[in-house]
């Protein structure tokens with residue numbers, strides 16, 4: 001059972017349950033007290049307000065009707081609702097108040113590499129409790145669950161990602177718990193492994209994620225990162241484990257030319273040479 005601490009004296013259990021039950025669990029987590037970040041309220045709160053149930057149902061229907069299910073390039077074992085040129089995602093913006101960039105509708109190099117790596121090396125996750133941080137479509141968490149993880153929580157700040165994760169998990173026939181919120185501003189949950197797919201694309205976000213990952217290491221949680229060598233990757237903290245050819249962000253034209261990498265995140269004292277992409 002994975003627990004989240006809103007602060008050190010309070011924790012909330014997240015039991016394994018039916019799809020409806022997970023939604024209820026998500027709602028109770030959203031009612032947690034607002035997290036603080038160095039004394040200031042964080043921009044994104046763990047426990048963000050739930051979107052209206054009717055909007056949430058409308059988003060699910062929209063995804064089902066406009067984002068066809070297809071196998072993921074380089075990870076064909078996983079099926080996802082994926083956006084195409086005719087999906088009309090801008091229509092979501094008219095209906096969903098907090099609508100942001102719909103990252104959950106696309107393939108990202110980091111998630112593709114990490115999902116491939118996990119499916120090829122299931123011993124990484126077998127029997128473990130896993131957090132998929134910045135889950136987007138849920139591809140990484142889905143790979144972990146398919147490979148034998150005991151339990152997977154998929155966290156994202158985007159309300160539409162919650163619907164996408166729910167639907168994508170169901171399409172793949174596995175249970176995943178979607179949680180909306182910024183977990184980087186609260187203590188790490190009780191998991192064995194944190195998986196981070198493509199979260200180093202923005203300077204401030206990369207700093208927050210790195211600081212959260214440091215706390216995870218202190219709590220003896222292992223960390224794997226998938227990333228297509230983006231600018232804000234904390235390279236001095238990474239051990240390169242594998243590289244996979246594959247596309248990035250809808251870029252199917254560069255399959256086979258691009259390298260998406262998988263790293264372990266290492267303690268600061270163990271830093272070696274900054275990682276570089278292989279030729």
Ligand SMILES: C[S@@+](CC[C@H](N)C(=O)[O-])C[C@H]1O[C@@H](n2cnc3c(N)ncnc32)[C@H](O)[C@@H]1O
Nearest residue numbers: 103108110111134135136156157158182197198
């Ligand atoms: C580039 S996408 C990667 C999605 C997925 N991990 C993958 O590799 O396909 C980044 C995702 O992180 C989410 N995100 C950004 N900041 C976040 C935060 N502080 N906490 C949780 N999710 C966050 C975004 O909403 C988006 O869905």
